[in-house]
Amino acid sequence: MHNQRRNRPPHNPARLNSDPNRIRNIEVNKNFNTDVCIVGGGIVGLSTAYFLSLNKISVIVLDPDSIGSHASGFAFGGLSPLGEAGQVDEIISELSVARLGMSIHTEFAKILPELTGIDIQHRFRPALDLAFSDEEAKEAKDQVKWRASEDGYSVEWLEAKEVLDMVPEISNEINGAVFTKGVADVEPYRLMLALTTACEKMGVNIISTKARGLGFDGHTATSVISDRGDIHCNSVVLAMGPWSLNASKWINQKIPIRPLKGQIIRLKSDKVNLQMSVGWQGNYACTKPDGLLWAGTTEEDVGFDDSPSSFGRDSVLASLTKMINGLESAQLIHHTACLRPLSNDGKIILGEVPDTSNLYIASGTGRKGILLGPGMGKITSDIITGSSHNYDLTPFNLSRF
Structure with missing residues (x-):
C-alpha cells in the first residue's frame, strides 16, 4: 500500500463558498448583551444556535478555533440510530435523541443546501x-x-x-x-460549513475567543467571561465537547468528560x-x-x-x-x-446544570456526535424557549454522577 500521509485533508473554501477560518472578528466589550451565549462551536453548539435563531432568539457562539477543526469536522459522518452489534443498552438509552437527530439530518439535507449553496453530501x-x-x-x-x-x-x-x-x-x-x-451518512466538514453559514444568515454572531468563566447572580448564570470581554446574557449553554471538564471549576461541579x-x-x-x-x-x-x-x-x-x-x-x-x-x-x-x-458512563450529559438557573450543558456524545448533535441542539433550544416540556432528561442529567 502506498503511503501519502497528510495530517489534515485539504478543503477548498472557495469551491464551498465558505472559509473555515472566517469566524467573525467582532468587537466585544463589557456591555455586550445577547439572549443566549453558547460556549463551543461544534455540531452541538451550532445546532443549538440554529434552532434558537429560528425562534428569533439572539445568540452569540464563542469558540477559539476555526470551523470544523475538531471532531465535528473530522468525523466519519455515519447516521444510524440503530448503532452496531453489542451496543444495545447504550443505544436504547439514547434512542429518542438519536431518532430526533436522524429526523433533523433529513431536514438539514433539504434546507441547508438551499439556504447556503453548500452540498452536505447527505445520502x-x-x-x-x-x-x-x-x-x-x-x-x-x-x-x-x-x-x-x-x-x-x-x-x-x-x-x-x-x-x-x-x-x-x-x-x-x-x-x-x-x-x-x-x-445514511453525511460529510461532516461540509455540514459544519453549511450550519455555520445558515446560523450567520439568521443573525447568530460567532466570535473567535476563549471562554474563561461564568458570571452569576446567586445561582443564575448572567454572563460568560472571555478573553475579549464579558458577554452578558439571559442563558448560557456549555457545548464544549472534550474540553467540558474545564468548566467544572466554573460551576463548582465536576463534569466527568474526557477526550476519546x-x-x-x-x-x-x-x-x-x-x-x-x-x-x-x-x-x-x-x-x-x-x-x-x-x-x-x-x-x-x-x-x-x-x-x-x-x-x-x-x-x-x-x-x-x-x-x-x-x-x-x-x-x-x-x-x-x-x-x-x-x-464516565458513556452516555450524553444534557439539560440544566443542577443547582443553577439558566445554565445548560450538552456534551458527552462519544462517537455519535454527528448523529446526536442536532437532536441535542433542538432539545436544548426547546428547553430555553419553553417550546416543549415533554423531554425526560433525567437519564442524562449531570446529577447522576
Missing part, C-alpha cells in the same frame, strides 16, 4: 454489519428483531454467500452480516468502491462522494493528543483489510485524528 444508503465468528453471528442475529421493529428501517440477517454476492470485495471469511436499509481519540484514513483504490457502509466491531468503511475509501477508527485514551499516529494508521488498516479484499495497491491519501467527548 441514504444501506449498511452491512459483519460477523466473522459464530459468537459474533449469534449476537448479531439476536439483535435483528428489535432493530427491525424501528419504524423506517429494514433489517435482516444475510448468510455469507448473500453478502458476497452483494459486495464481492468483502472478505470470504465472514459468517454473515446484518443488512440495514434506511441509514479516534483516527480515520482515506484511501484511493481502483479496485474497491463500496456503495454501502461496511462495519465490524466498531470499525467501518465506505466510499464517499470524493471517490475515496474512508475507514476508521480507533478508541484511544491518550489525553488531548490529537495528532495522527502510525499506531492509529496501522490499527485502522488491520481492521480494514480484515473486512475488505483488494486493497494491496491502494494509496493512503489522508490520515486524520480528532477527540470525541466521552462521559
Whole structure:
C-alpha cells in the first residue's frame, strides 16, 4: 500500500463558498448583551444556535478555533440510530435523541443546501454489519428483531454467500452480516460549513475567543467571561465537547468528560468502491462522494493528543483489510485524528446544570456526535424557549454522577 500521509485533508473554501477560518472578528466589550451565549462551536453548539435563531432568539457562539477543526469536522459522518452489534443498552438509552437527530439530518439535507449553496453530501444508503465468528453471528442475529421493529428501517440477517454476492470485495471469511436499509451518512466538514453559514444568515454572531468563566447572580448564570470581554446574557449553554471538564471549576461541579481519540484514513483504490457502509466491531468503511475509501477508527485514551499516529494508521488498516479484499495497491491519501467527548458512563450529559438557573450543558456524545448533535441542539433550544416540556432528561442529567 502506498503511503501519502497528510495530517489534515485539504478543503477548498472557495469551491464551498465558505472559509473555515472566517469566524467573525467582532468587537466585544463589557456591555455586550445577547439572549443566549453558547460556549463551543461544534455540531452541538451550532445546532443549538440554529434552532434558537429560528425562534428569533439572539445568540452569540464563542469558540477559539476555526470551523470544523475538531471532531465535528473530522468525523466519519455515519447516521444510524440503530448503532452496531453489542451496543444495545447504550443505544436504547439514547434512542429518542438519536431518532430526533436522524429526523433533523433529513431536514438539514433539504434546507441547508438551499439556504447556503453548500452540498452536505447527505445520502441514504444501506449498511452491512459483519460477523466473522459464530459468537459474533449469534449476537448479531439476536439483535435483528428489535432493530427491525424501528419504524423506517429494514433489517435482516444475510448468510455469507448473500453478502458476497452483494459486495464481492468483502472478505470470504465472514459468517454473515446484518443488512440495514434506511441509514445514511453525511460529510461532516461540509455540514459544519453549511450550519455555520445558515446560523450567520439568521443573525447568530460567532466570535473567535476563549471562554474563561461564568458570571452569576446567586445561582443564575448572567454572563460568560472571555478573553475579549464579558458577554452578558439571559442563558448560557456549555457545548464544549472534550474540553467540558474545564468548566467544572466554573460551576463548582465536576463534569466527568474526557477526550476519546479516534483516527480515520482515506484511501484511493481502483479496485474497491463500496456503495454501502461496511462495519465490524466498531470499525467501518465506505466510499464517499470524493471517490475515496474512508475507514476508521480507533478508541484511544491518550489525553488531548490529537495528532495522527502510525499506531492509529496501522490499527485502522488491520481492521480494514480484515473486512475488505483488494486493497494491496491502494494509496493512503489522508490520515486524520480528532477527540470525541466521552462521559464516565458513556452516555450524553444534557439539560440544566443542577443547582443553577439558566445554565445548560450538552456534551458527552462519544462517537455519535454527528448523529446526536442536532437532536441535542433542538432539545436544548426547546428547553430555553419553553417550546416543549415533554423531554425526560433525567437519564442524562449531570446529577447522576
